[in-house]
Every structure is written in structure tokens, then in C-alpha cells.
Amino acid sequence: MATISTPTTGHRALPATNRLREILDWEAIRMLCQRDLIRFGRERTQLYGSLARTVLWLFILGAGLRGSVRVPGNISYLEFVFPGMMAMAIIFASLQSAISIIFDREFGFLKEILVAPVSRSSVVLGKALSGAIIATVQGTVLFIFAPFVGVYPNPLTILACIGVMLLIGLGLTGMGIMIAARMTSFEGFGTINNFIVLPLYFTSAAQFPLTGAPHWLQVLARANPLTYAVDLLRGLLVNVWTYNVAIDLTVLTVFAVIVLCGATWMFTRQE
């Protein structure tokens, strides 16, 4: 019988605890973002899908609706709907990013992250940030359609829009993570996607103005965070406001903070 001497080590010493890193682990956040960006960069289907959707909704649905929809301000229907398309790209991309958590759970990679010495808040923030960045890339790409709809933003406006898209992206991905944290099957998420994405979109005044809409619809719109996102983008791009910058930014920031905290809580509770 072979005898192999085993080193009789005591407990393995660990580096001192880093208090800040217990809450915000920047390297882990960077890792989660890098990973998603690498995947997004290599698999272009998501980007092409977003472009195709925009062409469909903007130029086909838009062409069909332009005659029958009266829009506020002195702008065309295409100008009106263009910021809405941007919001739509953000909401689709954000929820898609959140869905990837379900894939990661199904294919095991989530375990690699959950067993690592990384705080749950950092996992949620990293995931939300990567979702927001990817969503913002998809939203920003839509500026190539701007000249076709008669919108000519200056670089500063584009920069402001990018900031706004990041903020909305954080909130919407955070919301998606909250849902995905409790979900174990793709089918369930698909259903919720349909029950959340489209209702949020239709009650946000992205596709048509809600000025003449019934009261209950206006109440829904006011409770919908996407309404303020659409308002902010539309205000920046074609200068038509329902609310104002301060209200929009406040609502979107509060929404993002609440869902991110909620998502962290749900992730912690899972164990």
C-alpha cells in the first residue's frame, strides 16, 4: 500500500476582510459586465433583432398610424414615436439581460457566481449595470434612424440621451432581475415578459399620446416608470414634455434604487 505523506497544515490564512468590498465589489461588477459584453459582442443576433424591430415598428406601424394619430406639439408622428422606439429598445434589451440569469441558472454558471466570495448586492449591481450598458448600446444605435424621421440631435443631446438610457436600463434590468430571481423556467419568464413588456410599453405614451385617453389609462401611465423615461427622451429629442426634467429624473432614480434593493433582497432570501 502506497504511503503518501500529507502536509499537516493548519487553517489556511485569508487576507483581512475588506469592509467596502463586502457591499460593493467593483472587480466582481466589472467581471459580470465584461462577460455579458463579450457575449453581446460575439452574438450579434440581439442587436440585429433590435434594429429589425425598430424598422418594423417605426416605418411600418408608424407609416400605418401616422395619418390617424394626432400628436401634441408641432412635430410629425415619426418624430413623436422615435423616442418611444428608443425606450422600447431599452426595455427589450434590459429584460433580455435579466432573462440571462435564468439561462445561467439552468446552465450552471450562476452557481459559480453565487459560491464565490461576492456580495449579493454586487452580483445584482453588476448584472443590472451590464444590462443597462447593453440596452444603452442598442438604444444609441437607433440614432442612425434619426435623419430618416427628421430628428437632428446635437452631440450634447445624444450624450444626455445616453445618460438617460443608462438610468432607465438600470431600473428595468433591476426589475427583470427581481422577477428572474424567483423564476426557474424559461416559459414562466416568457409569459411575464409579455405581461410586462408590452403593457409597460403601451401605457407609456411611447406609441401614441395619452392626452385624449380615458382616465384609467392615464392613471396607469402615471404609475408606469417607462412613461417618465419616454417623456424625458422625447423632451430631449423633440422638445415635447408632459412632465419636466426634474420629475422624470426623480421618478426614474427612485424606481432604479427600489428595484435594485428589491432584487438584492430577493437574491439573498433565496438561500
Add this chain to the structure above:
Amino acid sequence: MATITLPALAATITAPPSGSDAAIEVNGLVRTFGNFTAVDGISFAVRHGEVFGFLGPNGAGKSTTIKMLCTLLRPTAGSARVNGYDVAREQSRVRQSIGVIFQDYSLDDRITAEENLRFHCMIYHVPADVREERIAQMLEMVNLSDRRKDKVRQFSGGMKRRLEIARGLLHHPAVLFLDEPTVGLDPQTRQNIWEHIHALRVREGITVFMTTHYMDEAENCDRIAIMDHAHMIALDTPAALKAGVGGDVVRLKTAHNDDARAFLIAHYALEPTIEDGVLRFEVADGGAFVPQLLRELPTAVQSVDIARPTLNDVFLGMTGRVIREEGAEGNARLRDSLRRRGGRA
């Protein structure tokens, strides 16, 4: 299924674990899921540098235990310490101390082998200046250096496992957990992975805690804990466990089985049975007994088979059942469906 032969390592164990100095210490650990008790008050200690095996049929509570030790599940009652840290109260410290290889693959197969390892270094805070060197080292160890730039989806099951072992060791953990590390792999790959594990333990002084339901694999462990129905029913070296079973099983085929049987009863007070034309009896040392018997037996022997007791015999002796080696595919599917029902496994 082929038998995996490796030098037995049982001889190294001498001193008992000295209390708080154990690599893993478990006291009265319990985990329930609703009315179901997956782990029912188990206690044991794993020494530093030991290869410790958790053996038992599917659903015995092995994976639940490993999940609690890895901080992925909270114990319902009892306590456990890994590398001296409490799994419920010092989760972050426990996570820093361990490497985990899960039963199901946990790689991102859309990115390259190298990227998987680099990302692991980031979430485990491996110092930036040693990362590339360690990645190269680990890839070398598992013979995947030439595939480092390939996407993991192009890898075979064995390659994925090896990459996971490399990944699990990048941050130099004190304890390596392996949950059914070789399920679904071919015998050659399994043997290869075992060679890696033994090499590691010698080189890095790492403590290895693994679960398996493959009997022949459990033989590679220094000590084995046998789990059944949420309880730990035995804990000892493989040799000691098998020694507890009794003797070797001898199967003898002769020209005149009845004469041979009468001879065995008369001269050795054995109680041979005849099954399918084969005499079967148990003796303490089959290897010494059979040559002697061959000289004395009045009838011609046609074939002899001496079987040493296996861990399966140990489990059989303790529970009256054998551990079935089910197909990995079926297992995975069953496990998934259980998991989806909010279950255990």
C-alpha cells in the same frame, strides 16, 4: 464499467482530528425541506490534507450536505465550520476558503476556456500580477494549454470537467469540494481526473471533500462516510469498512459439486451453497485458502473466482440494499425536475 485502480491512500491516516483544527467540522447538521428531512443530524470532521468521500445512493443527502458546507444552503439546525469559519455566520470567509466543482457543469460555454479562468480570478480577487501565470499553470496541469482560446462549448465532457478543476484551484483554496465529479464521464477520463486530484493533494496539501455514488471511486478516498436516508451510517477507511464485512467470497466450479460441498462441510466446517452449478462460500482469506483447497479437494476444479469484499458489500451489509449506478443523463433529468418542484436532490 471498468475498475479504476490507483494506489490506495488509506495507510496515511494515523492521528484523529484534533477538534477545532479540522479542515471541516460538522456538528449535528440538519436540513429540512418542508416535511422532508434531507440531512438528519450528521456530525463528522475532516482532517487537513485528507481526501474525504461521501458515499451513498441518490437522494441520501450528500448534495444537500455539500451545499450547506459551500454556503449555498442554510442549515436548518446544527453547525459546520470550513477552514475554521462558520458556514452560516461567516459565509464570505468560507467562500474565500473553498473551491467547488458542482455536479452539473458550471462553466460559461459561450466564452473561451481562458476567459472562464480569468473571470474566476476576478471574482475571487486573485492578485492581478499573478493571474496570467496561474492560469497558464492550471491549464498546463489539466492538459488544456493548447485549447485555452477555444470556446468551452466545443469541449467534451471530460475537458469541461478538467477545466472546472483548474478553475476551482485558481484561487488556491484550502478545501476543494467535488460533487459527483465524474458522473457521466468515460472510465479513462475518470481515472485521469482522479490522478489530478491525487497529484493536487500531494502538491498543494489541499483537503478534498467529495461525494460519489460510484463504489470504485470511493476506494480512492482516505476515509469514507456512508450516507443513507439522511443519516450517516458509517465512517472509516475503505479498508476498515471492508474488513468489517467478513471474508472473501469464493466461487468454485468442480466436476462433482456435491462431493466438493461434502468435503468443505466435513473438513472446514464451511456452509457452501450451490447456485447455478457454482459453489459459493465465504472464508477469511480467500487467497491463502484456495491454493490449499486445490491440493486437497478430491474432485477436479474447473474454475475459481475469489472476490474481495467491495464497498458495495459494505453498503449491502449495512442497509440490505445495493447502491445502483444509474445513468448520469437520467439522474440529471430527475434532479432537474426535482429542483423545479422546489425540491432537494
